[in-house]
Amino acid sequence: MHDETGKLHYAGSVGSGLDSRMLTKLLAMLTELEVPVCPFEKPPPRLAARWVKPKRVAEISFAEWTKEGRIRHPVFHALRADKAAGNVTRERPVDVEQPRPRPARTVKVSNAERVIDPSTGMTKGDLVGFYEAIAPHLLPHLRGRPVALVRGPTGIDGELFFQKHAETIKIPGTNVLDASLWAGHPPLLEIASQTAIVAAAQLNVIEFHTWNATKSAIDKPDRVIFDLDPGDGVPWRHMLDAAMLTKTMLDELGLVSFLKTSGGKRPACRCAHCAGTAVDHGEEVLARCRSSYRPDHSAALRF
Structure with a gap:
């Protein structure tokens, strides 16, 4: 990583995300750039290494910067040919004013000026x-799955309640599913269109919670959520560690995962597997979780 004067500084090493093919490619590429002298302004302590000219750029994601100027939990993604090595610097966060959502265009909103989050x-x-703006992106995660709606008629500080069925209030654009999907209960709901998302928000729906199975295979979940709920006094950096450990475990099992952040009273991190049958690796996942348990990073893990 270069500083403002162009000097090169060590920021850490990466191993996650590299397969044998990429390692072979990197070895050949870097061998051609090998030099006898360390290119860093300050050589890394206790590091046995072969030095190369800083000519190549890679895209690396990571959780955060440490106070020592190192990257935490780095993951390799790809080589970058579109960026010069000398232009790689540490980016600094910039405070920006958050724009307010634009007014809804497809539905008339009743009590539009009522404050729901003081x-x-x-x-x-x-x-x-x-919700109107994000509906095209949200719909693929809702369509085809039973949904429970969290409604807050008086705002998020008032009484919130779940609606799982259509008997209390009908929302335009929702589908009422076959009652046999959940025997002994009223029919479940499905949000199947962008219109339904916006109509639900107009009727004071604040959150959408889908099942982890589709309506066509209700007894075969295709997704599992690891809900990392921090206990009292658990710092946020420990939650980042837990989320990265969970993702690393899923990567090692060959399960595709992504991060979701949510939480009402406090933050939570979720990794959801959305490819194939989620329960296929259940026992191995549980075994990995038990072996990786760290009491000093305690958080409630719910499946």
Whole structure:
């Protein structure tokens, strides 16, 4: 990593994300760039290494910077030919003013100016406009799955309740599913269109919670969620560690995962596997979780 004066500084090493093919490619590439002298302004301590000219660039994701200027939990993604090595510097966060969601265009919002989140001043109109804007991206995660809706008629600080069935209030654009999917209960709901998402928000729906199985295979979940819920006093950096450890474990098992952040009273991290049959690796996942348990990083793990 270069500083403002162009000097090169050591930021850490990466192993995750590299397969044998890429390692072979890197070895051949870097051998051609080998030099006898360390190129860093300050040589890394206790590091046995072969030095190369800083000519190649790789894309690396990581959790955070440490106070020593190292990257935590790095993962290799790809080589970059579109960026010069000398232009790689440490990016600094910049505070920007968050724009308010644009007003909804496809539905008339009742009580649009009513504040539903006193801590931010967000109104019901803001919420409906937000869901209208993200509906194309949200719909693929809702369509085809039974859904439970969290409704808050008086805002997030008021009484919240779940709606799983259509008997309380009908939302335009929702599908009522076959009652046999959940025997002994009223029919479940499905959000099957962008119109339904916006209509639900207009009817004070704040959150959408889908089942981890589709309506066509209700008894065969295709997704598993690892809900890492921090206990009292657990610092956020430990939650980052737990999330990265969970993802690394899933990567080693060959399971495709992604991170979701949510949480009402406090943050939570989720890794969801969305390819194939999620339960195929259940016993191995549980065994890995038990072996990786760290009491000093305690968080409730729910499946």
